[in-house]
Amino acid sequence: MSKIATDSVGVVRPQSLHFDEPLELVSGKTIEQYEIVYETYGVLNAQADNAVLVCHALSTDHHAAGYHSEEDSKPGWWEICIGPGKPIDTNKFFVVSPSNLGHCSGSTGPQSIDPKTNKAYGPDFPIVTVIDWVNYQKRLADRLGIKQWAAVAGGSLGGMQALQWAVQFPDMLRQCVVIACAAKLSAQNIAFNAVARRAIMSDPDFHDGRYYDHATVPASGLKTARMLGHITYLSDDAMGDKFGRELKGEKLNYDYGIEFQVESYLRYQGESFVDRFDANTYLLMTKALDYFDLAGKEGGNLAAVFEKVKAKFFLASFATDWRFSPARSREIVSALTDAKRDVCYLEFASNHGHDAFLVKNDHYIDAFRAYMQNIEVSK
Secondary structure (H helix, E strand, O other): OOOOOOOOOOEOOOEEEEEOOOEEOOOOOEEOOEEEEEEEEOOOOOOOOOEEEEEOOOOOOOOOOOEOOOOOOOOOOOOOOEOOOOOEOOOOOEEEEEOOOOOOOOOOOOOOEEOOOOEEOHHHOOOOOHHHHHHHHHHHHHHHOOOOEOEEEEEOHHHHHHHHHHHHOHHHEOEEEEEOOOOEOOHHHHHHHHHHHHHHHOOOOOHHHOOOOOOOOOHHHHHHHHHHHHHHHOOHHHHHHHOOOOEOOOOOOOOOOOOEHHHHHHHHHHHHHHHHOOHHHHHHHHHHHHHOEOOHHHOOOHHHHHOOOOOEEEEEEEOOOOOOOHHHHHHHHHHHHHOOOOEEEEEEOOOOHHHHHHOOOHHHHHHHHHHHHOOOOOO
């Protein structure tokens, strides 16, 4: 008997599409051909007006819901929100969840073979931006026969993509769902990313990004980057509740080993991350975060940017999220209001920090579900 819950999309299989049409990037470089890995959940209706694009954050990927086998113990990263009866209800919506260019989970990225050299791209893979991702996602929609998304949704870096969709292709989405996000990174966030990249690039095994050629992995640097990043995703309350000042052993050792439970936890997070993530990809993803500035071309005037959009907006933030604080969401809401656009904004209590959008919270889930239920699609 299956142990998979009835409100899960169940066992899913990743799919892939090959694109031969060159993709011109914001940087001025071009990716001549590329592969996109994605998953879908639910059924596209006859009018193709029930499709929802789910955009992933930095360290997640196309596997947003369900399981890859009956024995799989870990579901997709947004399992709490995607499935029958859940906020993004797969009895109603057809969900498309792609893995972005530059990632390390199947879509073309640094680990892929460059057809010009027959070697892995490595550091030669061009830096991609949120604008570039939205452009390839538009091509993916075209290939899938989707002329307009019922909604584009995401949290964190995924929310940035949803915002960019609303601005870049205003006629192609009816709803924009933006959770735990910002219209641009703060200086503090850019600083965190800079330190994380420096940790990776200073690792002796990094070899200027050509560590594939040396059969090495900059594990130490990547672990440190992940440990630093993970601290910013949690709140002080969450870390205090979970670990406090508990010791790993019975007493202090008065040395520089791991003595506190929180140290052990962070070490585990770093080590497990190395097993599933690529260092060059981490550099790319953090750069995409740094470069995102929705109103950059308008001199920082968000309201002017939003005058061009047509979608309705749902925004959510979490009280203890200090990496993408509620103040950043309120800036977006204020600009949308100034531009006289339709927006719903909710701020939720949670002690989970930035990770709150990935954690079950009844008030958050119920509100998200209620909003999505009001989106009209053809029968």
